[in-house]
Amino acid sequence: MAFTLAPLPYAFNALEPHIDARTVEIHHDKHHAAYVTNLNKALEKHPELSSKTIVELIGNLAAVPEDIRTAVRNNGGGTLNHDLFWQTMSAKGGKPAGALAGAIDKSFGSYDAFREKLSAAAVGQFGSGWAFLLVDGAGKLDILSTPGHDTPLMKGVAAKTGTPILVVDVWEHAYYLKYQNRRADFVAAWWNLVNWGKVAELYGKVL
Numbered sequence: 001m002a003f004t005l006a007p008l009p010y011a012f013n014a015l016e017p018h019i020d021a022r023t024v025e026i027h028h029d030k031h032h033a034a035y036v037t038n039l040n041k042a043l044e045k046h047p048e049l050s051s052k053t054i055v056e057l058i059g060n061l062a063a064v065p066e067d068i069r070t071a072v073r074n075n076g077g078g079t080l081n082h083d084l085f086w087q088t089m090s091a092k093g094g095k096p097a098g099a100l101a102g103a104i105d106k107s108f109g110s111y112d113a114f115r116e117k118l119s120a121a122a123v124g125q126f127g128s129g130w131a132f133l134l135v136d137g138a139g140k141l142d143i144l145s146t147p148g149h150d151t152p153l154m155k156g157v158a159a160k161t162g163t164p165i166l167v168v169d170v171w172e173h174a175y176y177l178k179y180q181n182r183r184a185d186f187v188a189a190w191w192n193l194v195n196w197g198k199v200a201e202l203y204g205k206v207l
C-alpha cells in the first residue's frame with residue numbers, strides 16, 4: 001500500500017508570525033508531498049517491500065535493494081522528518097513540564113543549556129539538514145544534527161541512534177521567504193512554536 005501525505009495538523013497561517021502561511025503551504029503541500037510521492041515511486045520497483053513501514057525501511061537501509069536505497073534514504077527520511085516537524089509545532093508555545101522537564105535538566109544541566117545546544121546544532125549544520133532531540137533506550141536525551149534527510153532512526157548511517165521526539169528543519173525552504181539567509185533568526189522564532197505537550201507524549205511512548 002502506498003504511503004500518504006499526513007495532513008497538516010493546523011491551518012497554513014497557524015504558525016504566524018514566526019513562520020508565514022505561504023512558507024508553510026509550499027513546505028507541506030509541495031516539498032513534503034514530493035518526498036512521499038518519490039518514496040512511493042521508488043518502492044513501486046520492489047513490490048516485495050510493500051508491507052514494510054518507513055521506520056523499518058530506513059532503520060535497515062542495508063536490506064533495501066541498492067537501486068532504490070538512496071531514494072528510500074532521502075524520501076523516507078524526508079517523509080518521517082517532516083511528519084515530526086509539523087506534529088511538534090503549535091501556536092501555543094510554552095516550556096517543557098513534568099518528566100520531560102526533569103530529563104532535560106538531567107541530560108543537559110538546564111532548559112537554557114538544552115536550548116542553547118539544540119540551537120547551535122541547528123544553526124551550525126552545514127547546508128541542508130535537521131537538528132533533533134532524541135531519546136535512547138534508557139531515557140537519556142541527546143542532540144544530533146544531520147545532513148540531507150538523515151535521521152537517528154537510520155542505524156549505521158546517522159552518527160547517533162535513538163528515537164527523535166523533536167526536530168527543526170533547517171533546509172532553506174523552511175525559512176527563506178521570511179528570513180532569507182538568517183537561519184539563526186528562524187531557529188530563535190521556532191522555539192516559540194514547540195508543542196511541548198506532543199514532545200512529552202512522544203517521550204513517554206519511548207520509555
Ligand code: MN
Nearest residue numbers: 031169171174
Ligand atoms: Mn523541509
